[in-house]
Structures are given as structure tokens and as C-alpha cells.
Amino acid sequence: MIQNSLAEIRKIINDEIDATLPVPETKEARLIEAMRYSSIGTGKVLRPLLAVTVGDLMRLERQTAIRIGLAIELLHTYSLIHDDLPAMDNDPMRRGKPSNHIQFDEATAILAGDALQTKAFEVLLDPKTHEDPSIRADLAMALAKAAGAEGMAGGQMMDLVGEKEPLNLDEIERMQSLKTGALLHFSCVAPAIAVRADKPVIDALTHYAKALGLMFQITDDILDVEGNAEMVGKTLHKDSDAHKSTFVSILGLQKAKELAKSLRIQGKEALSIFGDRAAELSEILDFILERKK
Amino acid sequence: MIQNSLAEIRKIINDEIDATLPVPETKEARLIEAMRYSSIGTGKVLRPLLAVTVGDLMRLERQTAIRIGLAIELLHTYSLIHDDLPAMDNDPMRRGKPSNHIQFDEATAILAGDALQTKAFEVLLDPKTHEDPSIRADLAMALAKAAGAEGMAGGQMMDLVGEKEPLNLDEIERMQSLKTGALLHFSCVAPAIAVRADKPVIDALTHYAKALGLMFQITDDILDVEGNAEMVGKTLHKDSDAHKSTFVSILGLQKAKELAKSLRIQGKEALSIFGDRAAELSEILDFILERKK
Numbered sequence: 001m002i003q004n005s006l007a008e009i010r011k012i013i014n015d016e017i018d019a020t021l022p023v024p025e026t027k028e029a030r031l032i033e034a035m036r037y038s039s040i041g042t043g044k045v046l047r048p049l050l051a052v053t054v055g056d057l058m059r060l061e062r063q064t065a066i067r068i069g070l071a072i073e074l075l076h077t078y079s080l081i082h083d084d085l086p087a088m089d090n091d092p093m094r095r096g097k098p099s100n101h102i103q104f105d106e107a108t109a110i111l112a113g114d115a116l117q118t119k120a121f122e123v124l125l126d127p128k129t130h131e132d133p134s135i136r137a138d139l140a141m142a143l144a145k146a147a148g149a150e151g152m153a154g155g156q157m158m159d160l161v162g163e164k165e166p167l168n169l170d171e172i173e174r175m176q177s178l179k180t181g182a183l184l185h186f187s188c189v190a191p192a193i194a195v196r197a198d199k200p201v202i203d204a205l206t207h208y209a210k211a212l213g214l215m216f217q218i219t220d221d222i223l224d225v226e227g228n229a230e231m232v233g234k235t236l237h238k239d240s241d242a243h244k245s246t247f248v249s250i251l252g253l254q255k256a257k258e259l260a261k262s263l264r265i266q267g268k269e270a271l272s273i274f275g276d277r278a279a280e281l282s283e284i285l286d287f288i289l290e291r292k293k
Numbered sequence: 294m295i296q297n298s299l300a301e302i303r304k305i306i307n308d309e310i311d312a313t314l315p316v317p318e319t320k321e322a323r324l325i326e327a328m329r330y331s332s333i334g335t336g337k338v339l340r341p342l343l344a345v346t347v348g349d350l351m352r353l354e355r356q357t358a359i360r361i362g363l364a365i366e367l368l369h370t371y372s373l374i375h376d377d378l379p380a381m382d383n384d385p386m387r388r389g390k391p392s393n394h395i396q397f398d399e400a401t402a403i404l405a406g407d408a409l410q411t412k413a414f415e416v417l418l419d420p421k422t423h424e425d426p427s428i429r430a431d432l433a434m435a436l437a438k439a440a441g442a443e444g445m446a447g448g449q450m451m452d453l454v455g456e457k458e459p460l461n462l463d464e465i466e467r468m469q470s471l472k473t474g475a476l477l478h479f480s481c482v483a484p485a486i487a488v489r490a491d492k493p494v495i496d497a498l499t500h501y502a503k504a505l506g507l508m509f510q511i512t513d514d515i516l517d518v519e520g521n522a523e524m525v526g527k528t529l530h531k532d533s534d535a536h537k538s539t540f541v542s543i544l545g546l547q548k549a550k551e552l553a554k555s556l557r558i559q560g561k562e563a564l565s566i567f568g569d570r571a572a573e574l575s576e577i578l579d580f581i582l583e584r585k586k
Binding site for chain 2: 028088155160
């Protein structure tokens with residue numbers, strides 16, 4: 001059951017963050033408290049689950065897979081903290097509790113996001129992640145490409161532009177492939193990088209990640225319209241309130257749901273080269289399609 | 294002449310940034326424009342000059358030293374963009390022109406800073422920086438330590454705390470050693486990491502960097518009180534207006550100047566193991582002590 005796997009990974013990641021971010025007794029303690037506040041908790045750790053599940057498929061050392069998951073979760077948390085800022089989505093609620101800038105203040109939230117990004121690179125580059133420095137360098141480089149202007153940050157910029165001028169379907173697809181897709185792709189491919197997998201393996205994981213990422217965003221748009229705010233744990237109807245173009249606003253609810261289903265099929269087809277060994281990756285597709293939060 | 298070296302390095306770094314950050318034709322172009330706006334220009338590139346000068350002393354390949362300098366300048370620019378935000382120092386002017394969030398907007402400025410940080414790691418991890426991936430990993434790890442919660446971001450947090458409660462001299466010294474000292478230290482030590490220099494060499498450069506970093510902050514505090522705003526290119530009297538404790542507010546102008554002079558002597562002593570070959574590093578100490586901006 002994916003829910004059980006998520007709960008198990010959540011506990012492991014919380015323990016890892018706790019060990020990685022000890023609170024010092026000096027005056028900057030507030031920064032580390034803010035970093036911990038948003039990263040330790042109940043967030044659904046889908047990305048670390050993907051890293052660990054692909055890691056198992058690749059027969060990667062568990063510790064390496066978990067540290068890849070840790071780095072991803074720190075980086076993802078940085079992006080959430082900054083996205084919630086008043087100048088960005090201005091969202092007071094995240095994961096069922098006050099957003100970082102509400103709990104602390106804007107300056108601290110900006111800095112906490114900044115330092116979480118740095119820490120994600122530090123985690124990957126630490127010898128604890130992998131004994132081979134060339135693999136550490138490759139992992140960190142792949143994270144940089146996923147997170148930066150040609151990845152997540154570029155997608156966030158497109159999203160902001162989309163508040164002022166409507167995006168068409170191709171642009172929305174590209175926006176999401178950068179904003180959320182790039183880090184999901186890293187989550188699936190990083191464990192393969194860590195075992196220096198062959199190109200067919202990397203390609204299959206890339207196709208899987210692309211289908212999963214697009215499906216994830218479409219189901220996110222559907223939840224924004226149909227979901228239960230308390231269950232989802234964040235403010236809903238944000239996109240329609242902000243007059244943003246989404247998959248649902250362009251395709252309509254019915255066609256968006258059909259597209260999500262066909263992406264599940266594409267995702268499963270991509271896994272075929274792994275046979276039965278990819279059962280849990282296949283289940284993750286079902287889980288995302290059927291999620292209520 | 295340091296002024297000539299700075300002008301030469303400025304031109305090289307501008308060209309490198311131009312090549313590293315091409316503006317795409319897609320909707321996120323605004324992000325890259327904002328990244329270029331604050332990083333290409335007339336900033337004094339002291340940190341890249343240190344990297345290149347130490348690089349020459351270490352007989353490091355010029356290209357590696359320049360790419361270290363490029364990464365430092367991108368990271369430094371990210372910190373300036375975020376420091377200037379309304380929630381932080383709320384400074385509308387930087388390097389003689391409107392701050393990033395004034396020229397663009399707050400959301401774009403936050404993202405531009407975020408993506409500049411990412412790009413700094415990408416630059417170091419690129420094989421163009423060094424053919425040996427273990428050296429690339431070591432460089433990126435050292436940058437992460439200098440930039441994160443135990444370095445620059447931690448110092449910025451202490452600085453924010455210092456606006457609400459007075460810091461004593463030890464705390465101000467620690468704050469500056471993190472906020473500006475850590476990246477200056479990286480600038481001096483990274484070229485030695487890149488040639489796998491011996492411990493005595495790293496230690497000497499560390500002592501030099503510490504004296505230089507502290508002297509840099511003290512002269513900054515002095516300029517904040519005595520400087521000419523047009524020449525310095527940023528808003529002055531910020532610290533006294535914000536009732537921040539500074540070296541000048543605690544020691545007084547005269548003692549602060551004496552401390553800066555004694556740090557110049559300490560910095561030069563640290564260079565003694567290099568003999569005449571460190572003449573330019575010695576000149577940089579003079580240049581910082583005597584700077585008018």
C-alpha cells in the first residue's frame with residue numbers, strides 16, 4: 001500500500017531532517033527553526049518515495065536513495081516557502097498549518113527557503129550520500145538543472161506570467177513540466193544516475209516521470225476545483241480566483257480527467273521494460289490519479 | 294594596480310555571465326533578464342578578483358579560476374537581490390541603479406535570486422570548470438558551506454535579529470564572519486582546493502581571508518557613516534537609521550579605523566609564506582582599507 005510506504009518514508013525523512021538541521025544556541029537559531037518548521041511534518045513526501053522506490057528497483061544502497069530523497073524534500077520545501085510568500089501566491093496556509101512567513105515573518109521565510117536550497121546541494125555533495133565523488137557531482141548537477149531557471153524556477157516564472165496573460169495548452173504543459181515536472185523527473189532519475197544505469201533505463205524512467213508529472217499537475221488542478229480544503233491542507237480555488245489558466249479551465253473537468261487516465265496508461269507502458277519489479281512504481285500512478293489530497 | 298585588475302575581471306565576468314545566461318524566447322525570459330540585470334554590470338567583483346589572484350598564485354588554470362569567480366559573483370548577486378527586498382533591508386538602490394525588485398517586481402526578484410543561487414552550483418559542477426569531478430564536488434561542497442545556514446544565510450539571519458536586539462562586539466564579529474566573511478573565505482580558498490593544496494597553504498589563505506573579511510566589513514561600516522552616497526552607489530546611513538549595532542557604533546570611528554589597520558597587518562603576515570609572489574594579494578588589503586566605495 002502506497003499510504004503505508006508514504007508514512008514510513010515520512011518518518012525516515014523527518015528523522016533525517018532532524019539530524020541534518022540541529023538547532024544551534026547562537027542568534028541565527030531562528031533560521032534553522034524556520035527551516036525545520038516547514039520541512040519536518042506531514043507533507044506527503046511523494047518525491048522521496050519515488051527516489052526510494054526507483055532506488056530499490058536499481059538495487060541502489062538504501063542510504064543513498066534516502067539521502068537523495070532528503071535533498072529533494074529540502075529543495076521542494078524551499079520552493080513551497082517561497083511560493084507562499086505575499087509577493088508570490090500569498091498563501092497563509094500550507095500542509096494544514098500557517099505558512100512559514102505567517103509563523104515566522106517574511107524575511108525569515110525568504111532566508112529559510114534560501115538556506116534550504118543550499119542544504120539540498122550540501123546533502124547530495126556529502127560523502128555520506130555516495131562514496132564516489134563523481135556520482136555526487138553528477139547528482140548535484142542534475143538537481144541544479146531541475147531546480148534552476150531551465151527547470152523549477154523557470155516554471156514558477158511562467159506561472160507568474162500566466163497570471164497576467166493567458167497561457168495556451170502547450171504553454172501550460174511546458175510550465176508544469178518545468179515547475180513541478182523537473183523535480184519529479186529528478187526524483188525518478190537520480191537513483192539511476194547513482195548506479196550509472198544504461199540509457200534505456202534512464203529513458204524509461206524519464207518517460208514514466210513525464211507521464212506521472214503531467215498527471216500530477218492535472219489532478220492538482222482537478223483538486224483545486226473539486227477538493228475538500230481541510231483534506232487537501234491548503235487554500236483551494238486559488239487558480240480560478242487568480243484567473244490562471246489551468247488544464248481544467250482550458251479542457252474542462254471531464255477532458256482533464258480523461259487526459260489524466262490516459263497518462264496513467266502511458267506511465268505504465270514506460271515501466272514495461274522492468275516487468276513485475278516495477279509494481280510499486282505502477283501503484284504510485286494509481287495512487288496519484290485517485291488521490292483526494 | 295588593483296583598479297585595473299578589477300576592470301579587467303569585471304569585463305571577463307560580464308562576458309561569462311552573458312554566455313551563461315542567454316535569454317530564451319519563451320515566457321520565462323523575464324526571469325533570465327532579471328538575473329542578468331543584477332549580475333552583469335559595474336559591481337566591483339572583489340570576490341572574483343580574489344579567486345583569480347589566488348588562482349594565479351596556485352598556478353591554477355585560468356579558466357577554472359574564472360569559473361570559480363563566476364560562480365561566486367552569481368551567488369553574491371543572489372544575496373544582494375534578496376537582501377534588498379522590502380521584507381529585508383528594503384533598499385531601492387544597488388550598485389547605482391534601481392534594485393532588482395524595483396526594476397522588475399518582488400516576485401521576480403525572489404525568483405531571480407533563487408535561480409542565481411542554483412546557477413552558481415551548476416557553474417561549479419560543470420566539467421568546463423574542472424575535468425576532475427572530485428574537485429568539482431569539493432568546490433561545490435565548499436560553496437554550499439559558505440552560503441548556507443552555517444555561513445552567509447546564517448549571518449544574514451543574525452543581522453536581522455540584530456535589528457531587534459543589540460549585538461555585542463563578539464556577536465557582530467561572528468555575524469560578519471558569516472554574512473560576508475564566509476564567501477570571501479571561499480573566494481580565497483577555492484582555488485587552493487582546486488589544486489589540492491597542502492594544509493599550510495590552505496591555513497595561510499584562511500588567515501588572510503579572515504583578516505580581509507573583517508577589515509572589509511569594518512570599512513563598510515565606516516563608509517556607511519563617512520562615505521559619499523553617489524560614489525558608494527547604494528543608500529548610506531542605513532545601519533544607524535535602523536539602529537543596528539556596527540563596529541563603528543560600538544568602537545567609535547577612531548578605534549574602528551585602528552582595528553582595520555591592524556587587520557591589514559595581520560593579513561600581510563598571513564601571506565608571508567608565499568613571499569613576493571603574493572604581492573597582489575597584499576595590494577588588495579591596501580585597496581580595501583583605502584577604498585572610497
